[in-house]
Structure formats: C-alpha cells, structure tokens
Amino acid sequence: MDKEAVLTHVLMQRRTPSLLGGEQPVSVLSSSRYVSQRTDREVEDQLASLDHTILSALSSEVKTVLLVGGEGSGKTTALEKLVVAWAKGEHLQNFTCVLYFGLREIRSLKDELSLETLLQHHHSPVPSESTQLVLQKPEDVLFVFDDLDQYKLSLDASVHTLCSDPRQAVSLSCLISSLLHGSLLRGAAFVVTTRPTGHLKFLSGTRVKVPGFSKLQRETYFKGFFTDPAAANKALLHMERTLGFYDFCTSPRFCWTVCSIYKTLMDAGARLPDTLTQLYVDILVHLMQALSLKEACNRELVQALGVMASHCSASQNSSCTKEELHSFGFQKILCSVGAFLHVDGDLESDACVFSFTSPLMQEFLLAVSFFLDTSASEGVAKMLEKYKGHAKFLDLFLSGLSEPDQHRPLEILLGGFNSDRILDFKSWFKSSSEETLKGCYKDRHHRCFHLLHQAQNLSLVKEIISPSERRGISYGDLSLQDCVALNYVWSCLGEMKLLNLYSTRDLTEEKAEVLAPAMSLSHKIQLSNSTLSTGAVSHLASALSRGRTEELDLNHTSLAGEKFKVLCAGLRDCKLHTLTLLGCELTEASCEDLMSVLTSGSSQLRVLDMMFNQIGDLGFTKLCKALHSPQCSLQQLQLRSCELTAVSMEPLSAALCSGTSELRKVDLTTNTIGDGGVEALCKSLQHPHCKLQSLNLIDTELTGVCCPHLRETLMSEHCSLLELDLSVNDLGQEGALLLCQALSRPGCPVEKLGLSHNLDFQCHKSKNHLSQISGEIQITFILCAPPCRLTRCELTQRVFKELGSFLRSGTSLLKSLKVGLNKVGDQGVKHLWDAVAHPGCLLEELDVEMTDLTDACVEDLCAAVRASKTLKTLELRNNSLTDASVPALVQVMEDSCNMQEMNLKYNDFSEDVFEMMEECGRIRY
CATH class of the missing domain: 1.10.1900 (c-terminal domain of poly(a) binding protein)
Structure with a gap:
C-alpha cells in the first residue's frame, strides 16, 4: 500500500478557500489550526473529542461509524485528519487500506462499476497484485464516505438487488449500499458523515453527533x-x-x-460589527471589492443572486442548474459566482450544479435584493409570508438593512436602495410591533426585540416600546440570544419599572452576564419560581450593587448554601427596599448572612419576606440581633411558617423595646408561638420605645389564656398597634369579647382586628377573609368548625348583638366587617342590618356569607342598604335566598348610589331570575 500517495492526495490543495465556504481542511491541517471537534458522548464526565470517539469505535467490534452534524461543523476536516494520521503511521494501523471518498469523487463515478474496478482505479489505487489480498481480508479495509447524504444516494436495501461479487458491475448506488449493508466485502469498516437527514436511517452502526465547537x-x-x-x-x-x-x-x-x-x-x-446584519454587510463588501467589478455589474450580480435565493428559499431546493442560473440573470456574470456559490462540475458544462455555500448568505442576499428592487412587486408583508418557515433570519436582515448607517457601505458598491421599500418595511415593522406588544405571547415580543437589536436605532426603540409595554409580560426562559436582544432594548430605554423573568428555569451565568445591565436599570426584578446558577446569582448581586433596583422577588427560587452568600454580597450596598424570599430553602446559616447585610450601614432594606423557610429559633435570634443595630432599617418582616416557637419571642420582644428597631410590621403566621410567646410580646407592645403597628398571629396555637394579656396591651397608652390578626386560633367566645372591650376604649389605636376561623384554612392558607385595603379599620369574626386540631368556636346572637351595638355607638371606626360562617340566622344578622342603617355606622364592606339567611331578612337588608351612606359591597354567598328575593335585591342595587357589588352566588336561585340579575350589572350570581 502506498500511504505516500494517499497522503499526497488528501493534502493536495483543491481550490482557494472562499470567505463563506470556510477554510479548506488541508489549510487547517497544514497551519496547525486544527481543533478536534466534540461529540455528544460523555467519557468520564468529560465531552469526548471526535478524534478519540472515532478511533475508539474503530478499535472495537464496531464496523460502521456514522458522524452526524450540521453544515460546517467540522466533519470533513476530522475525517481528513483521520486519513492523514493513518498515512503517517500514527493511528488505525490495524487497517492496511483506507479508501477516502469525498462528495466530488463520488459524483465523478457515473458508470456502473465493480468493487474490483473501484479499488484499482480509485485516486489512491490498490495495486493489482494486492487487490486479491484486500478482497480476502476485508477486515483490514476502512472505507471513508464524506457527505454521502449530499449525493442523494438511496441506501434502502429493499430498492436494490444487492451484490456480493466484487467483480460484478453495478450502479454506484447499489455498490455503496452493498458495501454498507454487508453483502459485499463483509467485515470491512466504514466511517460515514452526514448532515441530520433521513437518508441514512437504513444504516446500523454507532451514531455520533458532532455539535461543533464548544x-x-x-x-x-x-x-x-x-x-x-x-x-x-x-x-x-x-x-x-x-x-x-x-x-x-x-x-x-x-x-x-x-x-x-x-x-x-x-x-x-x-x-x-455589532450585529449579524453588520457582519454580513462587511462580508458582502469584502467579496464585492475582491471581484473588482463596476457598480452596475455589482448590482446585477447581487440582484441575480437575490433571484436565485428567492427560488431556493421558496422551493426549498438547495441547488440550481446552469439553465436555471441563466434565467436568474447570470449570463454575463457567470464567472463571478464562485465567491458566493459552490460549483459542482465544470463551469463550462451544462451539467454543472450550483448551490449557496452559506444558507445565511442566501437569506442575506434575499434581503439585500428586496431593497435594491425598483419594481412594484410584492411588499414586505407578502414577502415574509411567502418565505415563512423557510428563511429564519430574513426579517432580521431586513430590519438591519433598513437603517441608513448599516446599508450605506452597500450603496457605495451597489447603488442606492429603494426608499419606497425602506418606508414599506418601517411601516410594516411599526404596525406589527404595536400589535405584537399588545398581546401576551412572549416569543413574539422576543422577535420584536430581535428586530430592534438588528436595527441598532435608539430612537426607534423608544418610539415602538411605549410605556404600557415597558411593564412587560413574563420573559422567563430566555435563550441567550433573547437575553442579548432584551438587554439591548432595556438599555436603550434607560430605565424600567419591571424586569419580569418569572419562572426562568435555567438562568445560567452566561445569560445573567448578558442581562446584568438590564437588571441594573430595573426598579423591580421578578425572578420567582426560577432556577439560578451560582454564577448567575453573582451577576445579579453585582447588578443590584451598582443599579437602581428597589424590589427583588426570588420566591420559590432555591438559594441554599453558597448562592445566598453570593447574593448577600451584593445586598450590602444597594438601593433595594423590598426583598421577598418565600420558600428559598434558607436555613439558620442564611440568617448569619442576612444579619451582615442588615447591619452593613449602607443597606436600605425595609421589607423582608422570608416565609416558608426553615430558619428556626436560632436563625431568627440572629435576625433579632440585627434589629438592635442603629444601622438596620428593616420595617416589615414576614416569617410565616419558619418553624419558630415561643423561644423566639423573647429576643424579638427585646429588639422591639431597644429603641433602635424601626420594625413596624411582623407576620408570624403558622408558627408554634403559643400563649407564652404572646405574653412575652405583649410586654414589648406596651413599651414606649416599641414602634410595631401590625402583628399577624394567624394559626399560632393561641387559646383564650392569652386574651387578658392582649386586652391589657390594647388598653395600654403606649400601644401603637393598628393591625392585629388572631385568626384560626381557639380564643373562645369570652376571649373575643375581651378583645371587643379593649376596642371600645377611647383612643385604642387598633384599626384592623382579625378573629376568623377559616374552615378550609389548612388547605387554602390564603383564604383568611381579611381585607387588605390600606387605612381601613376592620374586625373579622368568622368562627367556625375547622378541621383536625382546630376547635369549634362559633359566634352567637349575643356577640352579633354586641357588634351591632358597638357599630351604632358613634365611636366605632370600622369600615370592614366579616362575620360569615356563623349560623345565627335572620335574627342574629338583624342586629347588623339595624347597625348599617344607623347614621353613626361607617361600614363599607359587610360579609355575612353562610349565616343561614332566608327571604325573611330581605326587607331589613334593603332598608339598611337604602339608609346607609357608606356601604359599598355586600357578601351574601351560600345562604338560602330564593327567586322571591331577587326583584327587591335588584331594585335596591339600582336605587343605591353607593353600592358597587352584591355577591349572591350559591343561593337557592333558579335560572328564571338569572337574566334579571344580569341586567343589573352590579350583582354577581
């Protein structure tokens, strides 16, 4: 075997490399610029090199290796490197013969031929005296077929009569099929490369994906x-x-x-270049200058290439015949096509076939020719619809080329662009963008941002992205190129209210680095339900430290361990006011990092939400130490379900009494605080230095034992509480009455009091029936039979009578009252109707859901609504009202100037009255 002949053939310079065709393999190998491609196979947790994978496969029992990769992924270069290594004696020395067939060589084999003829007349022929040895020892032979799919050979064994005689002359398609399917020269090995296609689906063997450069x-x-x-x-x-x-x-x-x-x-x-469009402008200018044609010829060539690009894109045919090229306008300039097209065959031959060396350049030339066209042909909208699904980058290239700064270099070489076409595109772009941004399809928003990024026009961004769109939908799950486009748009706008990245499942370090400028420009960042790498958290922290972000939402985003330390490094010196960390897997150790943030002296953090984290008493104690620091600005602390007990209340009480704490609101819902914990808190709530205004103790295992302490606290002249929620605790009726006594004290600051027992609390924690209207005074008495451990504590008619009396007293400032789920019937609720009708009652909202009301109450109800000057909403769901009540209820709603809504859902109505309630407009049914 003459390895020297093989080496000479492979390393022979076949043609000068073009810019778009890429560097020839021989140049890559001889210049020592070869970098082995990677594969999708993992070897010891590392990506295996393509060279290693091929050599390993061929050293085993594998007889066929299929390399699958996209255009330009390096398959051909890898194969030629393989053959050169064999010829130099470096690898694959178990093969005595390696036969390499490239696309051109396969196409040159036209006539029927036998395997013996192929061996003896191939570019690196096997000497005739050795041919028999090769045929007798096929296990020593390696066939290499490069780009076999491009030849469109049918490799389906069922369409051929496979041969087994090496002397039998058959078609090339049958010959290669017979080899690959093992009927001919059984035992030989094969390496075949292909683009992702179905042509090789009939072959068995080891398939290796070639994704290209990492x-x-x-x-x-x-x-x-x-x-x-x-x-x-x-x-x-x-x-x-x-x-x-x-x-x-x-x-x-x-x-x-x-x-x-x-x-x-x-x-x-x-x-x-700053964009893909600018890169291809530079490439086209470079190629045209190399051709040294006159302006008219340049324009003629590009327009002809545009016609060909249109044909190939619309027909999805990658190649054209010489006859077709003539019809596109290439007659006089055919000799100049080599810079743009791959030429298969002799240029002088009518059998010559042409194809674009780059699909991207094909689309780019299509866009350029659109703006060069002076005819009154189809507009941009019809053009894009025509190539929809076949030209992925066409609209991007059109956007970039529509800008004077980007197309000016081409106008110098090709002549002026059609101004009407540019106006047509801009008109389409603005109208389609306006329509897109009104919708909620984020992929369409992203495409709009990509087009703006290609245009590189700051004023265009500000014109298209109106303030209403700047609020944005969730742009979670961005690709890297989406991040680039979004960051460009945000940077042009200069300042954003919200960067909504909700439910970003893979925010990598690379993506976060690209988005960092946009983060620093956003007043609020929404990243809840996301997955962030440690590197991404680092870029987020950096953006916070140098940006203007005031609110950060990381709810249900895992920040365990090192991630939270990295985040806190950025929190020590930023403008952040509100940080929500609900369910972020924080622990006691996380509180140490938070303590350093709160006491840093430069932190402006006011609101901290840590609900549903396992920080425990030890972690909370560390936070309480931070509250003693005069550097701590914290005003609101949400600690629902953080595994706290009564032990935590002593350090909290001490912090509240310290005189340095700015804490105004604490939520301790669903922690095991108990009566002892409340007693400790009550001491601090009566202290003159305590500034706490809101305390939430929902479902904290309280009983009536704590009510005397709470009563004493509410009666204290130093108590500053405006809101106190004790819902879903077994306080008992007597305990509730004690609290009502405290409310009656002149000067009692409490404006909102919650005492609800929600039947579904353990399944629906959010349904606490507590109005969140700022500044309104509220008392909630929904006491029902809760499931499991909650004790029934239902309010009686006596309590309703006391409430009615209190509301009529003239001293009550209550604006919202919820007493649903207490079956006191018409007689019990009548006390409230009388109170609502009283001129001293200020109620705006009344909830009497599921209180066993019947039609008998409607007369009092309507009289109360008519008499009230303040009532706006009335909740009457789940009672026993019937069709007979509907006319009166509809009439009172139509007559009332104040009433905004009456909810009558789930009463005993028939469909006969639905139309009547529908016409009212302010009744829900």
Missing part, C-alpha cells in the same frame, strides 16, 4: 488563527458578546469566516 474550543481556534494574542482576545471577546449566542457560532466554518473578516477589519482599523 466555547473553549472556539477560544482555542481564535488563538490559533491570530498570531497576535491581543488581537485574538479582542476578536474572541467581540464575537462572544455580539454573535456567540447564535447556534451557528459552534460551526468551525463560521468561526473561520468571522476570524477572516475580523482580521481584515482590524488590519484596516475599521470598527467590528
């Missing part, structure tokens, strides 16, 4: 391309920031194209 391999390639390390770093950094988010940047061919054009621009001292 980020690290791309860096290695750039450093090998540029002799100057500084230039290599500059080029790589620029590509990563402007183009690296595109999938085709993994292509070695595309990397060579970028390196080549960057080097040309850097050598000329020109600016590097």
